[in-house]
Amino acid sequence: MNITDLDSFKQDHGYISVDPLEGFISLPSGLDCFKQTHCRLQRVNRNDGTKVKPLVRRHDEYELYGVCTQKYEPKVCPRCGAPLHRNGSITTTLRHIPLGDSYSLVEADRPRFRCSSQGCEYSEVGSIPFKAQGHLITEPLRLYTEALLAYGMTLKEVSHITGLHKCVVKDIDKARLEGLYVTVDKDGKKTLIKPEQQARFIGIDEFKLHDGHKYATVILDMESGCILWLQTGKKKQVVYDFIEHVGLEWMSKVEAVSSDMNSDFEEAFLEKCPHMKVVYDHFHLINFRGRKLIRIPA
Numbered sequence: 001m002n003i004t005d006l007d008s009f010k011q012d013h014g015y016i017s018v019d020p021l022e023g024f025i026s027l028p029s030g031l032d033c034f035k036q037t038h039c040r041l042q043r044v045n046r047n048d049g050t051k052v053k054p055l056v057r058r059h060d061e062y063e064l065y066g067v068c069t070q071k072y073e074p075k076v077c078p079r080c081g082a083p084l085h086r087n088g089s090i091t092t093t094l095r096h097i098p099l100g101d102s103y104s105l106v107e108a109d110r111p112r113f114r115c116s117s118q119g120c121e122y123s124e125v126g127s128i129p130f131k132a133q134g135h136l137i138t139e140p141l142r143l144y145t146e147a148l149l150a151y152g153m154t155l156k157e158v159s160h161i162t163g164l165h166k167c168v169v170k171d172i173d174k175a176r177l178e179g180l181y182v183t184v185d186k187d188g189k190k191t192l193i194k195p196e197q198q199a200r201f202i203g204i205d206e207f208k209l210h211d212g213h214k215y216a217t218v219i220l221d222m223e224s225g226c227i228l229w230l231q232t233g234k235k236k237q238v239v240y241d242f243i244e245h246v247g248l249e250w251m252s253k254v255e256a257v258s259s260d261m262n263s264d265f266e267e268a269f270l271e272k273c274p275h276m277k278v279v280y281d282h283f284h285l286i287n288f289r290g291r292k293l294i295r296i297p298a
Helices: 003-012 139-150 155-162 166-181 236-246 263-272 282-295
Strands: 034-047 056-068 084-099 102-115 123-125 182-184 190-192 201-209 214-221 227-232 256-259 277-280
Touching: 034 102, 084 123, 084 139, 084 155, 139 155, 139 166, 155 166, 166 182, 227 236, 236 263, 256 263, 263 277
Parallel strands: 056 102, 201 256, 256 277
Antiparallel strands: 034 056, 084 102, 102 123, 182 190, 201 214, 214 227
């Protein structure tokens, strides 16, 4: 194979021609309209713990500098109709996909335009095509974060891998779950979809929120482990709302419900679905017996 045939083969099979640099591996960034100019490596401290119990670790962080090459040439001012002129540039920093155990940032310069009319202070900049909506991160990083969450990783684990704050990871996970299990009508009202599979055995239990006197109740499929319902409170209304959501036809095929000794849950299920069997789980039975034995005088 001669040189001409080799170049043609590389082009046909997606090979990318880059200038070789010692100590660098050149790969496509996945960022449309971004042209890198240089990069810098620095060491940063990151607290992977809490304020009370800090766990500070040092990480490598790559800062990738470049320009946004998207063509954006506004003609006139939308306020007064005067021409817009170039007025410097603005730099936006976005967190990008980590490189191994090193984090990365993308700093993209884009032009800024200002109204030429005296007294009009209108200015604007073009959008960044690879920026994720609602967050200062790149779209590839958002997709990577969603993939890690879909694998079943916790918010803390994904935060440590990607370098994102746990609140950002939580927002991404919430949007991901809404896309899977929530429908939106033309008025913008969100509705939770019904369970995709029929459950034969369900379980219900309450848990405490934030070490306060507030509780939430979770209902799940005992065979698959899928969460069917999650709602604040631990009264009968939680069961009523769940049954109203799934429907009596769906509940007619449920054989039994596993519960603690919360009488509200038992009464609510038997009131709406008298055919169901209420089963006390082993953990709460042992716990109940232990409390009673402690009260017996020696």
